[in-house]
Amino acid sequence: MPRIIVAEIDSDEQRALAVDIWRAANAARRKTATEARVRRVREKLDAAELALLAHYGSRPAGMLLAETYLVDGVPLPGYGHISMVFVDPAVWGSHVGTEMIRDLQSRDWAGLSVWTRTDNRRAQRLYETTGFTDTGNRSTLHDGEEIMQLAWARDENVGD
Template sequence: MPRIIVAEIDSTEQRAVAVDIWRAANAARRRNATAGRIRRVEGKLAAAELALLAHYGPRPAGMLVAETYLVDGVPLPGYGHLSMVFVDPAVWGSHVGTEMIRDLQSRDWEGLSVWTRTDNRRAQRLYERTGFTDTGNRSTLRDGEEIMQLAWARD
């Protein structure tokens, strides 16, 4: 099994690779990567407080973006929010997502939150495996899909 290496994204080239991973994961889930969505992801990566890129052996395989958690627009010190977590479908099941989240959990965050679609069981299993629990909070996206919030707290 190849080694998984997780490191902070620190170059334009790495951000472009992260966008490619995002596109591949969305294509596998039959989600449309419109020009507007691509620009938003590129902008989010360029402005990210923390962006990680994972390699599975030599292959770029996953990307994660995290930021300070906001409560009514006010930063909550010590708490983070995962705004994007994507793994290349070619390596789904290889624990790339787990390693990226474990890397994030090893940092200074006391707690983390994430939202995911209620029908995305793959993501829910990843978050549950890394200690996240369902908060019971639900919301509906503009496209009508329901999303759920999960949270993790340091013991």
């Protein structure tokens, strides 16, 4: 099994690879990548507080964006929010997503949140595997799809 390497995105070349991964994941979900949406993903990558790129061996395989968690528009220090996670479908099931989440959890965040579609079982398994739990919060997207919030909190008592 190839080694998974996760590192912060710090170049235009890496941002372009992240967009390619996003496109591949959307194509696998039969979602059309409109030019407006591609532009928005590029803008989010350019402005990202934290952007990670994962390689599966030498193959670019996953991207993740995270930012400070906001409560009613006010930053909650020490807490993060995952705004995007995409894995190249060619390596689904190889733990690339898990390694990106674990990298994020190894940073200074006391807790993390994420929203995902209620019908996205693959994403839900990823988050459950990495210690996230369903908060019970639900919302509806502009396209009518229901989304759910999951959260993870660092266990400060581990090793005490």
